[in-house]
Amino acid sequence: MTNAVADDREFTFSADDYAFLAKLLKEKTGIDLGPSKQNMVYARLAKRLRKLHIPSFRAYCDFIASPEGIDELGATLNALTTNLTKFFRENHHFEHLAGQALSEIRTRSTTQGRRLRIWSAGCSSGEEPYSIAITLRQSMPDLAQWDAKILATDIDTEMVRRGNEGVYSTESAEGVPADIRDKCFEPHGPGKVRVRQELRQLIAFKHLNLMSHWPMKGPFDLIFCRNVVIYFDKDTQRVLFDRYANLLVPGGFLYIGHSENLFGITERFKLLGRNIHRKIA
Template sequence: MATRTTDSPTAEDREFAFSASDYDYLRAMLKEKTGIELGPTKHNMVYARLAKRLRKLGMNGFREYIEFIGSDAGGDELGTTLNALTTNLTKFFRENHHFEHLATTALQEIRARAVSQGRRLRIWSAGCSSGEEPYSTAITLLRSMPDIKQWDAKILATDIDTEMVRRGTAGIYPAAALEGMPADIPRKYFEPYGEDKVRMAEEARNLISFKHLNLVAHWPMKGPFDVIFCRNVVIYFDKDTQRVLFDRYANLLAPGGFLYIGHSENLFGITERFKLLGRNIHRKIA
């Protein structure tokens, strides 16, 4: 999960009336429902993402749209609004040093523990967007663990955006998304799918369960997880929400489990339950 850019009209060019109070309402609603903080300067972004919904619904302005999503009749539209306002930009093997650490260190430690604790492996991709992160994780497992079929190995991939969950489940991507990968990865783990598209190989898809999840709401899973990816997600939350979130992650991680966070994120002043190993790689210590 990370910032996506979009062409945003200026106030003079706007087709629909969009007042400061309209923006403040949407900003407060997003914080209440998802924990995500929108800055005070995102008016144009919000307008650009929601104006298409007003057109489709035949509405005259944002006040009418706000009244609609707050009504019983607009319950489904509320989910569409949240999907539009959450941000999704990702790619395969983004911040690749995390996957290198997973292959060379985390999985080796988990394998060593398996002698006494059994061949169980659980990884969570929290804020998985359209699936590139959990599929990169699945490929890393398949390349690093030739005996993966002999393990009880599962990857949980969650996101608040239901459309991203749908895309991840489908596992279909533009062929251009494979550019820059080592040659063996496209050959082994992707298959042609229509014109200029590819689909993840079945063995990778079978490792992952995609689920809708709001990180600031109830978590149905029990853990423990050996590894959690939460990258470029918490930058959208205030410090208090971050403290709660990382405490919950620590509670679900196995002793000594690993946490990967984004390059612009850090845990300083947020939690003392993790030890920094380097390059936004943390180990649970409490």
């Protein structure tokens, strides 16, 4: 398996090179590229080869496998992990959060204290956790009297940095309902806005590989893990959802992406509808 995937490309990229990179991504992140992502891998990593003046993918693979290439390995993983998101994506999840989920949490709070913990797992550049924070602000007039925190994690260190910064284009902020946009964002230079401080302080952005050790203890009231597990094989998904269940409070909620499901993966959750699940075990 040594033929180049394409002969007319700027860099030589053999099937062996692709197999090495796919195996590396699987081992480090649990993401399974499958056999059809060669063009995507080439397009994303060719930029790294140009920047580093590396003449071929074979040389690049040798470099990231060496002790000298440990820092570049992080850049490789950042480039290959997908980051597609927007504010209030799959809005029915935020509607459920604002309604049923927070109502139940309020009911429990009479005996458990005013504590609220939410995890955005695979937060990308931050639009999802900020959408959660906006929902909390709009739905909880007494939010300041709660011990409320949102954990936002991603494997891509650049996405974590951008999320923590909270700066977005004015166009991307148009996904926030107009009647609350001015309350949640402030101008931040030409064509840019920044999430206001009172929302940013609700969120802790952290780098986390879901396949590695999880330092947080929980428990969480809700977990958002949307459009993440579609890149994992079934065995990896089983392990992941079992770990999520272990960190959720009894009856806690799990939100997953529209193209994902838990059928044949776990029996620890009950489907409530539209990719909203409740922990039952």
